[in-house]
């Protein structure tokens with residue numbers, strides 16, 4: 225299976241203010257290594273502050289690593305060539321309602337993404353917008369809807385349409401399904417699995433919900449204080465957790 229994404233010795237630290245005059249550094253990620261193949265789902269689990277969101281931010285280029293490398297299909301991604309790759313990895317927001325502009329219709333919002341990141345003409349953009357709505361189980365007429373006119377589940381589909389409209393190869397789901405009620409979550413999960421089968425999409429799932437992790441991921445990384453303390457095929461890791469921190473996350477100790 226081809227390695228789509230390779231993360232090599234990735235490090236990131238932040239400066240943290242301690243009172244008025246003192247500072248310290250937090251090592252948010254400490255020499256992280258993993259690979260993700262086409263059509264696979266990698267789950268990243270860990271408690272609050274373990275570095276999960278930092279990893280997502282580095283992968284989508286919101287922030288830059290201090291050290292290490294992100295490689296897409298063997299090519300290192302750097303700040304200078306980031307625009308070339310920003311279609312390949314997309315991010316699905318945690319809270320769709322807050323991430324969408326309440327005064328912008330869905331069609332205009334999707335069009336903005338295409339105008340910013342592609343050279344498609346008006347007609348091609350319109351076609352792509354309708355295609356991404358259909359792909360995510362929405363209707364053509366939703367082009368003219370404002371965010372407040374959607375249910376929570378439909379909003380998540382809009383967020384998914386926005387993430388998929390640039391035809392990425394990897395989608396980062398950062399607690400994206402956490403806010404949904406179980407029925408709606410099941411519908412979105414099924415849609416994600418269908419899209420993965422049809423298009424060979426890869427997912428990086430950041431979640432504290434270990435049932436979800438078990439249901440949709442192939443491989444799992446456990447982070448603690450910015451370090452990978454355990455990794456392996458998801459089923460094996462969750463059935464036979466070796467590290468005390470994994471056992472703690474599972475409520476076993």
Ligand SMILES: Nc1ncnc2c1ncn2[C@@H]1O[C@H](COP(=O)(O)OP(=O)(O)OP(=O)(O)O)[C@@H](O)[C@H]1O
Nearest residue numbers: 238239240250252271272273274275276277278279
């Ligand atoms: N912009 C920042 N400035 C300073 N410290 C930061 C910044 N972003 C993250 N950190 C610190 O880096 C560490 C990792 O944070 P991160 O948000 O990646 O954790 P997380 O696992 O995603 O947590 P959560 O599950 O709460 O989202 C934490 O100690 C956090 O306080």
